[in-house]
Amino acid sequence: MDGRDLVRSVKAIGSAGAAQGLRTVRAAWRRRRTDASGLPPRGAERARVPGPVRDAEPGPGGGVVRFNRSALRITVALNGAVFWGWDGVGPEPSYGLANPCPEPDPRAVLEPDKDGGWRVVAERVTVIVSRHGAVEVRTPGGVTLRRDLPPRWWEPVGGGPARWMQRSEVTADARFFGLGGRACGPRLRDGTYRLWNTDPGHPFGPGDDPLYVTMPVQLVVADAATHLAFHDTSWDGTVTLREGEEGAGSGHDRAGTCELRMDGGPLRCWVMVGTPARVLLAWASLTGAPALPPAWALGHHHARWGFGSEQEVRRIVSGYQERGLPLDVVHLDIDHYDAHQVFTVDQDRFPKLPVLAEELRRDGIRLVSIVDPAVKAEPGNAVFDAGVDGNAFVRDAAGRLVRGVVWPGETVHPDFTHARVREWWGRLYAERLAQGFSGFWHDMNEPTSFAAFGESTLPRSARHSLEGRGGDHREAHNVYALCMARAAYEGLRELAPQERPFIFSRSGWAGMQRYGGTWSGDVATGWPGLRASLSLVMGLGLCGVPYSGPDVGGYDGSPSPELFLRWFQLGAYLPLFRTHASLRAGRREPWEFGADVLEHARVALVERRRLLPYFVTLAHLARRTGAPYVRPLWWSAPEDRALRDCEDAFLLGDCLLVAPVLDPGADRRAVQLPRGRWYDTATGQAYEGPAQVLVDAPLSRIPVLVRAGAVIPVRGDDGGLELEVWAPARGRVGGGLVVPDAGDGWDEPEIERYVARWEGSRVVVEREGEGGVSEPPHPVRIRGLETD
DSSP states (O other): OOHHHHHHHHHHHHHHOHHHHHHHHHHHHHHHHHHHHHSOOOOOEEEEOOOSEEEEEEETTEEEEEESSOEEEEEEBTTSOEEEEETTOOSOSOSSOSSSOOOBOTTOEEEEOGGGOEEEEOSSOEEEEOTTSOEEEEOTTSOEEEEEOOOEEEEETTOOOOEEEEEEEEOTTOEEEEEESOTTOSBOOSEEEEOSOOOOSSOBOTTOOSOSBEEEEEEEEOSSOEEEEEEOOOSOEEEEEEOOBTTHHHHOOBOEEEEEEESSSOOEEEEEEESHHHHHHHHHHHHOOOOOOOGGGGSEEEEETTOOSHHHHHHHHHHHHHTTOOOOEEEEOGGGSBTTBTTOOOTTTOTTHHHHHHHHHHTTOEEEEEEOSOEEOOTTOHHHHHHHHTTOBOBOTTSOBOOEEETTEEEEOBOTTSHHHHHHHHHHHHHHHHTTOOEEEEOSTTTOOOOSSSOSSOOTTOEEOTTTTOEEHHHHGGGHHHHHHHHHHHHHHHHSTTSOOOEEESSBOTTGGGTOEEOOOSBOSSHHHHHHHHHHHHHHHTTTOOOOOOEETOSSSOOOHHHHHHHHHHHTTSSSEEEOOOTTSOOOOGGGGOHHHHHHHHHHHHHHHHTHHHHHHHHHHHHHHOOOSEEOTTTTOTTOHHHHTOOSOEEETTTEEEOOOOSTTOSEEEEEEEEEEEEETTTOOEEEEEEEEEEEOOTTOOOEEEETTBEEEEEOTTSSEEEEEEOOOTTOEEEEEEOOOOSSSSOOOOOEEEEEEEETTEEEEEEEETTEEEOOSSOEEEEOGGGO
């Protein structure tokens, strides 16, 4: 026995309570034994490289280039995305792709290149394959954006999955973003990042990595163009990044580098090139359009682990109503379950949950339920019995149920990589709908299984269907939550076909936006946690997940009134606006922090409700274009290096620039402005960018600026849609998009396009359509005239 593991076992028993602590000790040893017998020893390995080129075979959109010890399949799709796969692998099967692969571009042809290599020339990109297997991506103008060096494999002599390594070079000026939800971002500095979805087991801050959502998705921003690289394998791995340096050593540039090491899976990659907007559009067409949340999900959510009873829920809701604070959603955590068992209700504390849900709905408030994947392993538990009868749970190599430990005690986990299991699980949400829940919050789905030592997840040797291909948890782990979200989404589409499913998930993988969004997980209470919250939302948006947000106030501890208020003010401008905290943390209701915080929080809540039509419009645009709601300042000008290095402010859509206060004691802050005129929405003062300006940031608000000429849909005093128009600069034309939406259902509302321009001494706003221009069908309010 390892002495350190013995110490950890003793500590686990002391900290978790005797019964649960003993379970975690047994689970840790059981997991170790399961992997010892279920995973073959690695043994000796053979190293392999592609070797020199032999020949090539053209095909649709590209072809196959053969080397002495491997073959490279390369295709350019109609949407401009480039695919390549080593050892001849194709793009499917894939959990990342939403549909069958996009059609190849018939104009892209594989042809010989100089020095014995090959190339494919397409409209948006040129791909060069060297005679030793380096793959180079160039802009149409010939600028190299990315050069993947010949890969290396390490194959077990006795057979089994090969480890592989791929080194890449990018331009010296390039900056890295993405890789899922990273607390240290959004720009990723030099370092190694792990690709293994992980519950850190404690509230996290900027230094913690990995977290709940990891993706092999890099967004690389450079002067010449932006590109996204997706290495489509779900195995455990690492990405080591090193930014380049211009003029390094003797006046020569030093390229930026990326080294990807994976424990298995295919070596295949997709690359998309262009502007950030074009790249995210191609990414969405490849991996799926983001799910469209119902309008109520874009309002304010209040949650807590520890509401405990119907009476407590009513008390919190009454607190909001009595103080005139807008509230749209209440979340129930695991304490509303019967002994923490999923798809149950504690009838003593929630005896009339459907009645409570109906009362809240009449007041415009929806209920959201937490859903964990772990099922209590006890005969008599209806979900467990049905799952055993249907062979729905993950088993080990010997065919035995894999047992773990989660909140209910000893548990089993459904195998969501099996279509039959997903269908069964999706039908279980009928119980939640019958209880009156309108949305669902997936937790603990990395998947997490408590252990006194070692990894807190299922054994790596645990067997999974993987859509009938068969495999183990090494391949299934990172897509487990993605498949759970799919099960819920498809089940809800069947159970409630007239309503948009609302699902957000703690864990996920590339393509998770098809089914819903995510949230920060257990972010630590503190100013670093506040900063990490913004990093996560921005980074996830650049990986194609536009709907996310943090636990406002942090998951643990008791935030100071100032910290809570600044977090609350930031949350009011993020897609998921949710207060939430641990059972052991301080309260999170705004009135718990004093009269001043209450009034300032009221202002933020009222402004969020006023901006709801704008958030709805952004949700529709995200679904149609893949563009995130929350965008870095460089979104429309990635060549502006000052903007590229700015991480403490963001664009909300095209119109608003939000500059949150992320440090204690600040009542002013510097804001980096993109090009053009910007108005301070509180004072009306106009600024000209590009520039850095110093703006007031009193406790009552955070700086929010608006682009001159913006047309923003807002909620008017009568509750109807109104157009707020900010005067364009003289000689300029402005405009905006509006998507009027009933709030739910599957109708595709028309995008309304507006233009704002000066006509003499007044600003005119017109709607543009196929039939020409017309008067806006909504009331119009012009702002910014006093500064012209």
